[in-house]
Amino acid sequence: MADKIKNAKIVFVVGGPGSGKGTQCEKIVAKYGYTHLSSGDLLRAEVASGSDRGKTLQAIMQKGELVPLDTVLDMIKDAMIAKADVSKGYLIDGYPREVKQGEEFEKKIGAPALLLYIDAKGETMVKRLMKRGETSGRADDNEETIKKRLDLYYKATEPVIAFYEQRGIVRKINSELPVDEVFAIVEKAIDELK
Numbered sequence: 442m443a444d445k446i447k448n449a450k451i452v453f454v455v456g457g458p459g460s461g462k463g464t465q466c467e468k469i470v471a472k473y474g475y476t477h478l479s480s481g482d483l484l485r486a487e488v489a490s491g492s493d494r495g496k497t498l499q500a501i502m503q504k505g506e507l508v509p510l511d512t513v514l515d516m517i518k519d520a521m522i523a524k525a526d527v528s529k530g531y532l533i534d535g536y537p538r539e540v541k542q543g544e545e546f547e548k549k550i551g552a553p554a555l556l557l558y559i560d561a562k563g564e565t566m567v568k569r570l571m572k573r574g575e576t577s578g579r580a581d582d583n584e585e586t587i588k589k590r591l592d593l594y595y596k597a598t599e600p601v602i603a604f605y606e607q608r609g610i611v612r613k614i615n616s617e618l619p620v621d622e623v624f625a626i627v628e629k630a631i632d633e634l635k
């Protein structure tokens with residue numbers, strides 16, 4: 442089954458909480474028709490299903506901690522296979538969260554062609570998430586959990602960027618700019634892929 446996705450273009454979208462990953466992915470989908478898979482959204486869907494597994498996940502996410510690697514990877518892989526026949530490429534949003542997650546993804550699925558590094562200042566991310574929290578209904582968009590997510594991002598996820606920089610596939614995107622200006626930079630990076 443995994444053979445089907447071996448030749449697909451894979452783009453990792455990495456950045457801190459609230460940096461704007463989801464916002465840019467939506468725009469990429471609209472222009473390029475890629476399949477957007479947000480690992481956070483997949484996990485939230487499992488929570489919403491009310492399953493036992495969802496209950497365990499909810500407790501972890503509420504604390505801003507990382508869900509076990511195999512759980513997330515299996516969900517992403519299943520979702521990729523489900524879209525294999527129609528997909529022009531995949532946006533893997535919010536994964537890998539740590540270097541080990543990237544290594545396992547490559548073992549089980551394949552190598553990314555590009556890593557979009559969505560970069561905003563810590564204070565900007567906190568501000569955006571506090572604002573989003575007014576309406577998002579996300580249990581983790583509160584001050585305490587945001588701080589933990591941010592700490593974990595700097596500790597565990599930033600090394601992912603350094604890891605893929607050695608391969609020359611990282612494109613750093615300044616997401617302090619207005620959304621459309623950010624997207625103009627994103628477009629250049631995606632166009633280079635073709």
Ligand SMILES: Nc1nc2c(ncn2[C@@H]2O[C@H](COP(=O)(O)OP(=O)(O)OP(=O)(O)O)[C@@H](O)[C@H]2O)c(=O)[nH]1
Pocket residue numbers: 456457458459460461462463464465481535569570573616617618619620621623
């Ligand atoms: N000014 C500005 N605001 C943005 C930009 N991108 C996103 N935002 C705002 O920041 C908030 C967070 O954006 P998301 O796209 O949900 O961020 P994310 O990186 O997917 O966040 P997580 O799902 O928490 O990982 C949203 O409410 C957006 O309105 C941007 O480029 N510029």
Ligand SMILES: Nc1ccn([C@@H]2O[C@H](COP(=O)(O)OP(=O)(O)O)[C@@H](O)[C@H]2O)c(=O)n1
Pocket residue numbers: 456457458459480481482484501502503505506507508509513534535536537538581590
């Ligand atoms: N690869 C992933 C993605 C999300 N998660 C969990 O899901 C939560 C929300 O992820 P997200 O990508 O939607 O949001 P941010 O934390 O990036 O803002 C994280 O804080 C983690 O608890 C995870 O453990 N592993």
Ligand SMILES: [Mg+2]
Pocket residue numbers: 462463479481535
């Ligand atoms: Mg998101």
